[in-house]
Amino acid sequence: MSVRNFTDLPPLSLYIHIPWCLKKCPYCDFNSHENRHDVLPEQQYVDALLADLQQELPEIWGRQIVSIFIGGGTPSLFSASAIDSLLSGVRALTAASPTVEITMEANPGTFEQKKFRDFREAGINRLSIGVQSFNDQCLNALGRVHDSGEAERAFVMAREAGFDNINIDLMYGLPEQSLTMAHADLSTAINLQPEHISYYQLTLEPNTLFASQPPALPHDDIRWDMHTQGVQLLSEHGFKRYEVSAYARDNNTCQHNQNYWLYGDYVGIGAGAHGKLSMAATGEIVRRWKRKHPTQYLEHAHSEQRIGGQHTVTAEDTALDFLMNALRLTDGFTIPLFQLHTGMALHQWQTVINKAIDDGLLETKGVSLSTTEHGFDYLNELLERFIPDEAEHRYPVIPLLQSKD
Ligand SMILES: C[S@@+](CC[C@H](N)C(=O)[O-])C[C@H]1O[C@@H](n2cnc3c(N)ncnc32)[C@H](O)[C@@H]1O
Ligand code: SF4
Incomplete structure (x- = not known):
């Protein structure tokens, strides 16, 4: 890739x-x-x-x-x-x-x-x-x-x-x-x-x-x-x-x-907060989370030790990482936005996308791609199609939202 x-x-x-x-x-x-x-x-x-x-x-x-x-x-x-x-x-x-x-x-x-x-x-x-x-x-x-x-x-x-x-x-x-x-x-x-x-x-x-x-x-x-x-x-x-x-x-x-759902960037501060940042210089997307327990967070907030963990989104994981968020939106997303927010071209996943369109799970409107009503009923199955081989074993569990509202 x-x-x-x-x-x-x-x-x-x-x-x-x-x-x-x-x-x-x-x-x-x-x-x-x-x-x-x-x-x-x-x-x-x-x-x-x-x-x-x-x-x-x-x-x-x-x-x-x-x-x-x-x-x-x-x-x-x-x-x-x-x-x-x-x-x-x-x-x-x-x-x-x-x-x-x-x-x-x-x-x-x-x-x-x-x-x-x-x-x-x-x-x-x-x-x-x-x-x-x-x-x-x-x-x-x-x-x-x-x-x-x-x-x-x-x-x-x-x-x-x-x-x-x-x-x-x-x-x-x-x-x-x-x-x-x-x-x-x-x-x-x-x-x-x-x-x-x-x-x-x-x-x-x-x-x-x-x-x-x-x-x-x-x-x-x-x-x-x-x-x-x-x-x-x-x-x-x-x-x-x-x-x-x-x-x-x-x-x-x-x-x-x-902004979360459209794969925008965010800094997360506070106990257990998650962040996602795109790095122009290295072309990386980094997910970082802070120490979860308030006492430990308070103890380490002034140093690197405040970081609970960090993970770089691989090129192969990009489509899944993006779509887990964007396909929740009823209007979906535009193809240029995918490129802008991931730094990658969507056509690398075209075969999977075409199959999902044929199966009635995704639809295109102009330059937009969105989940169909039928697709919303099978959102997890739809997303599973974008899991790269063996990715289940290395993909960390990342909450879709820090807060459900
Ligand atoms: C960060 S939570 C809580 C915000 C606030 N402390 C409260 O309890 O109202 C945000 C929202 O997620 C929803 N929520 C939390 N747990 C849930 C669950 N197990 N299933 C469905 N919705 C949940 C609730 O509607 C809640 O208001
Ligand atoms: S639902 Fe809200 S009030 Fe209840 S424990 Fe969770 S965050 Fe706290």
Whole structure:
């Protein structure tokens, strides 16, 4: 295979991970840790994040940041002044335009909601609220600490605090959830009129409490009906499905996640954060992740030891690495964008692509390539066709997203 050649580098985002939560949810496999400190080591962690970023700077000199995402864990546990000093530090170190999208994940809860106005003033301009359900029975089954009233109040308070770009995270296929209950949950979310809804099917992730003690979930057919009912309801209310689980009203897509899905670059700072950077000089694409445990990360943030691991994407793995992200988008991607963001020509995989088109899994529209509706139902099988020989044995497990919104 030929080597990479970047004529221009892809857009660059910044991901910031805050790893603490009030309580670990039984379904969650994110790098989140129950807060056992009375007081979070906020200032120490902000210093660690900025030291981490500073050490990444030589790899990104002269590049503009196009979006920032503060995910978790529960970033809204941090005080507004800690978020303010974090963002001030980021602005001092990097080139980010003042209008850049800055998302923060927030959990419903009185303690968090009181801080929304100050978060907005600190520069957060997009809030992603982890509602999950508006039904108390479902929230209880999910081990959430908030109730339905708090979830609705969180949204109202976010609006009152001046947020005009809000996402609601909802899940379906929950323990003891009926089709009617899923419909009611989604209707409540739609009636609040957020700009964006992320609608995920609950999955039982390995190494979670739900994996070892699985709750009774709705039958497969019911979960499928919840999905199709959801797609239809959201579409009827003006939410365009632009990714497997992401729906936006009036084009308010998440710029940050779109950059991931289009194989943009990103620096990841914080415990367990992942990054991906294209190197113009060497033609390499490097994936790097940071030490996962907050204590170890804090201990090593000021040195090379903060890096948990690193992996260079090989030429053979490129198509799979790119498509795992881009084929999740309903509009797919353009062929020139593939070349621009991978430094390689797509025609090297033309035989596999032609076969997938013949099988009705992919389709072309002008210079775009996208997954068909049928292809979305078989996304994993479609992607498997791009696994290079024996690659399963050397391809590391890389999360598609650090944060699902
Ligand atoms: C980083 S997580 C959590 C953000 C925030 N701390 C919260 O709990 O609301 C982002 C989203 O991923 C989704 N999610 C987490 N675990 C999931 C699972 N096992 N299956 C499906 N969606 C999941 C939830 O909707 C969650 O809001
Ligand atoms: S789902 Fe959210 S609140 Fe629950 S443990 Fe995971 S990150 Fe924390």
